[in-house]
Structures are given as structure tokens and as C-alpha cells.
Amino acid sequence: MNNKKSFDIVGVGELLIDFTPVKIDGENYFKENPGGAPCNYLAAAQKYGMDTAFIGKVGKDAFGYMLKSTVESIGIDTSSLILSEKHNTTLAFVHLEENGERSFSFYRKGCADIMLENNDIDFSLLDRTKAIHFGSLSFTDEPGRSTVLDLLDRAKEKGLIISYDPNYRPPLWDSEEHAIKEMKSGLKYADVLKVSDEEAELITGEKDLLEAAKILSDYGIRLVFVTLGDKGALYYHKNGHGIVEGRNTKAIDTTGAGDAFFGSTVAQIIEKNVDLNKIDNIVIEEILKYSNTAASMCIEGYGGIPSIQDRENVEKLL
Secondary structure, three states: OOOOOOOEEEEEEEEEEEEEEEEEEEEEEEEEEOOOOHHHHHHHHHHHHHOOEEEEEEEOOHHHHHHHHHHHHHOOOOEEEEOOOOOOEEEEEEEEEOOOEEEEEEOOOHHHHOOOOHHHOHHHHHOEEEEEEEHHHOOOOOHHHHHHHHHHHHHHHHEEEEEEOOOOOOOOOOOOHHHHHHHHHHHOOOEEEEEEEEHHHHOOOOOHHHHHHHHHOOOOOEEEEOOOOOHHEEEEEEEEEEEOOOOOOOOOOOOOOOHHHHHHHHHHHHHHEEEEEOHHHHHHHHHHHHHHHHHHHOOOOOHHHHHHHHHHHHHHOO
């Protein structure tokens, strides 16, 4: 790993195949789409104009090669993407409701993304980036859990911006209690946090979302976002809070919407050089107008990465 390029954001975690149901001539089929929340997030940031890189592991199989090719085609650096000969690429089957909401069935036990080890990582990346992004699905299994925690400890020591998405997928956890415990374990690292309204209540036990955001902020998180579906997003920091309305659209597949929102948001925070210790509400609300629009456009198509729009397309709609 001799690539000495610098990046705006480096993401770590799962990269997998989402098999998304589509109807053709009245018959249901599953279409393979590249997925995994961290790379969805990086795709949104890359398409906004950031330089991004991904740390992770896929199988040295047809799916793994397809994922590597897709990620590279967007411009995300894959120098730290390992193709494993021992472990298969993780697969997820998406089940869609009439309103576009989805659930998942995973084929992940013993698969590549959770087998990420310390010797897979080029830690010099931490000297060549402004921000690190991670999600809670890195904490479901070892050795991936310990590897990512080590990476985060080092990133925290270096004072990098750390963004965190405690993404809740029930089938991947032994129990809800285990999920909450591990999701909370990531909070102490985060400078910027994105949770859905359901995840905010799950983690904090608080139904009032503003109170939930305050509880999350008390972990030392400087900027908290709670996504509210088509109602937009709530933001909270120590000196202010508000809700920025979303854009109404027909949801086909909501996969990747939160990642499109979050990747776009952190990209703008970096581009605008937002001081997370002195946050300007006007700037944050302008940022969220873009991010809400990017998320709404994502749900108008199938799959995560394939539906994330370029900056030019989002700005045209704005």
C-alpha cells in the first residue's frame, strides 16, 4: 500500500451486495446492487466533490470484483480494499414494502467484511485524511470489531473529524440489548452523529426526539442529526437546534437514503470548513436543504450506490 494521496474522508466497514426486488412483466426478480452503508456514504461525499477512500474486505469472487469495480468507477480509492481468498463477499436480500420501506435478510456469518484485521489496514491513511467515518455494523463480530475500534482510537488521538452512523439491522445482532450496548460503544468517538428517529429512541429510550438528541449530545458529540423520513431532519448542538423540512417524493426504495443524507452533510461541513465548536445555525440549515434533497432523490430509484445523485443534479432540483 504505497499510495500517498491525501483524502477528505476515509470510511471503514461493510461493502456488500444488496439483492433488491424488482418486478418485470409481473414477475418478481432480485437485482444485484452494490451496497453497504459506509460506501453509500462515501459515494454521496465523492459525488459532492470530496476525495474519499474505503477500508474494508470483500471476497475474491465475482461479487467482490463487481463491488471493487463499482466503487472505483465513482472515484472512491480502493487501495485499502482487501480481496480475501478465504472469505466470501457478504450478501443482503432486501424486502420492500408498498411505501418503499425495507427490511433485510443477511448472509454474513464468516464473510469477508467482518474478518477485517489490523494487518489489513494501512494506518498511514490517518495522516492523510481530514475525517473518518464508521458505522455500528462493524461491531457485530470479531475480528472486525476490535480492528475498527483500534482505528478509531488512533483517529481520536490525531484529532480527526469522526462521523458515526449507529445503523440498526436486527438480524445481525444476537439481541436488541447487545445491539444497543455496541451501538452506544461508538458514541464516545463521534464528533458528528446521524441516527434515524427509530434509532434515536432505541439508543436513548426517549420518545421525544429533541430530548433524545440532547442525550446523545451529552456523550461529547458536537453535532447530532436525527432523520425524520419525508419530514426532513432535526439537528442539535449545544447552542442551537431546529428542523429542516424534507422534499416530498414517491419512495421506490429507501435503501441508502440516510447514507446519501449523511455523506452529503459531512462533505459540506468539510468544504465549508464548519467549526464544530462554534456552529452557525444558518449554515447548518443551508447544508441540510441540500442533504434532504439528495436523500429524497436517492429513494426514487433502486439500490443504494446506484441511486445516489451527482452534486449537479441535486443543485438543479434545488
